[in-house]
Amino acid sequence: MKEKIKIGMIGLGGRGMGLLRLVILNMSDVEVVALCDRYEDRQTKAADKVEEKQGSRPFVTIDYQEVLSIDEIDAVIISTSWADHIDIAIASMEAGKYVATEVGGAYSVQECWRLVEAYERTKIPCMILENCCYGRDELMVLNMVKQGLFGEIVHCAGGYQHDLRDEIAYGYENRHYRLDNYINRNCENYPTHEIGPIARILDINRGNRMVSLVSMASKAKGMKEYIKNEKSHDSELAKLDFMQGDIVTTIIKCAHGETITITLDTTLPRYYSRGFTVRGTKGMYTEENQSVYIDGSHDHYQSWNKNWGNAEEFREKYEHPIWSKFLEEGVQGGHGGADWLVLADFFESVKKGTQTPLDVYDMASWMCISTLSEDSIAMGGHPIAIPDFTNGKWITRQ
Known part of the structure; x- marks a missing residue:
């Protein structure tokens, strides 16, 4: 080593x-x-x-x-x-x-x-x-799932829900590539923040796989309105029509019957959220209000807002070992420490000469969602098959 x-x-x-x-x-x-x-x-x-x-x-x-x-x-x-x-x-x-x-x-x-x-x-x-695969909440929920707290997982959801209008509008000044993409493409252009943590929960490429998707895009009005109000002096940009729909919704079907919904929402006014949600036969987790609901322990008739934020109550029992160690050593790096953890894991593999924890099959299957969603949107939400990049090895891969 x-x-x-x-x-x-x-x-x-x-x-x-x-x-x-x-x-x-x-x-x-x-x-x-x-x-x-x-x-x-x-x-x-x-x-x-x-x-x-x-x-x-x-x-x-x-x-x-x-x-x-x-x-x-x-x-x-x-x-x-x-x-x-x-x-x-x-x-x-x-x-x-x-x-x-x-x-x-x-x-x-x-x-x-x-x-x-x-x-x-x-x-x-x-x-x-x-890096979202290394987020503290995502890893705690993964630990909950593996310990059976939510029962059999049926559905997961997530999103890249981030107001990027300023970054997109000033793409040429800042030499950023998003602007050209939003002018010319209409797709789920940033799928891996959502798909990554969900793929680990559903054992994608390691006993399960994504088999098909359908995508739909709303009309594209957010950037036009933003440029009119905030950058009207840019006459060339102001006259452009954007291809990228303001909200793109993609539904994915998995080999074992689970469904996944992911949402791209970057050109309308909103707060930041990845909308991470896990639903199982015994309970659920939702990022939107940082709450856990367990069947038999919580009353579904009561006003639920008093339980918002109760996910913190599960930290002591379900904190992922990676984060328990990280907290003891001192959290470092950007994005709440997730950048440090993902790079540390990569560099550890390099030092040992071993396979990386997220591999090429993960990369291909997560990234391909963009181009497949583009095809589905262009055909009015037509179902599209997702390739098996493992060529059948997903059945026995660990």
């Missing part, structure tokens, strides 16, 4: 810099030796930060292939735009580098198959950095 690993980072925008500054440079077992971004100012800012923390300046380039050609690099972190994730991940596996890639949706089923085939050809692990 390696005591310290050397990594390269590809993509140094807001997300890449956040991971670098808040997590990676505070890890004693990781050394950043190379940085890559298409913009020189981002390169310089990141290199300065690395030099400040590590005492040595990393190699900097605009070409990610130069990062992959450095023999001493053990792993790469990809935090580029969505459209580039899979191509760079494939190139990284072919170069023999462990790879972790930020989240997003796929643009075609074919690229997901290419990702899986690259792993099966090279046997180099590839992990999707879905």
Whole structure:
């Protein structure tokens, strides 16, 4: 087992810099030796930060292939735009580098198959950095499910429900890729925050799988209204019609009969929520009011709002061991500590030379929801089959 690993980072925008500054440079077992971004100012800012923390300046380039050609690099972190994730991940596996890639949706089923085939050809692990799988609430609920508190799980729900109108509207000024996607696509473009924790609860790709979906999108009016009120001086943007529906609802059917509902809701005024909900034969959990309902223990006739927030009462018994240890050691990193935990798990796999906890089959099956939802929406909510990227191995995989 390696005591310290050397990594390269590809993509140094807001997300890449956040991971670098808040997590990676505070890890004693990781050394950043190379940085890559298409913009020189981002390169310089990141290199300065690395030099400040590590005492040595990393190699900097605009070409990610130069990062992959450095023999001493053990792993790469990809935090580029969505459209580039899979191509760079494939190139990284072919170069023999462990790879972790930020989240997003796929643009075609074919690229997901290419990702899986690259792993099966090279046997180099590839992990999707879905930090929501490491959230404190998500892991506590997973622990509850595995201990049978909710009985047999029947339905789960989640969403990416986040007012992003400002980020989208100023996409060109901030060099952010979301704007072009919202102008040109209509789909569930960011599915993995919802699907990741639910997939672990339902044993997706490890005894169960997602088999089909239907998606519907509302009309697209939120961005038009926002630009009229907040950015009317941008005449070019003001005259555009957005393709991306304000609210996209996707229903997924699983092999064992469970259903999943996920919602994309990013262009209307709202509070932040991932809407994480688990329903079973003995009870339920809902994120919306942080509450747990157990059949026989709670009265379904009473006014339920007095029980809002009662999930905290279950911490002592059901806190996930990962979070019990994390709380003792001191929570660090962004997104409430989830960024630290997901990267720590990835780096531990690199050091040990073992498979990553979230693997290439997870990445392909979660990311493909975007392109499949796009097809379903275009056909008026037509059911679409979800590929089995494991080629039948989901039945016996652990």
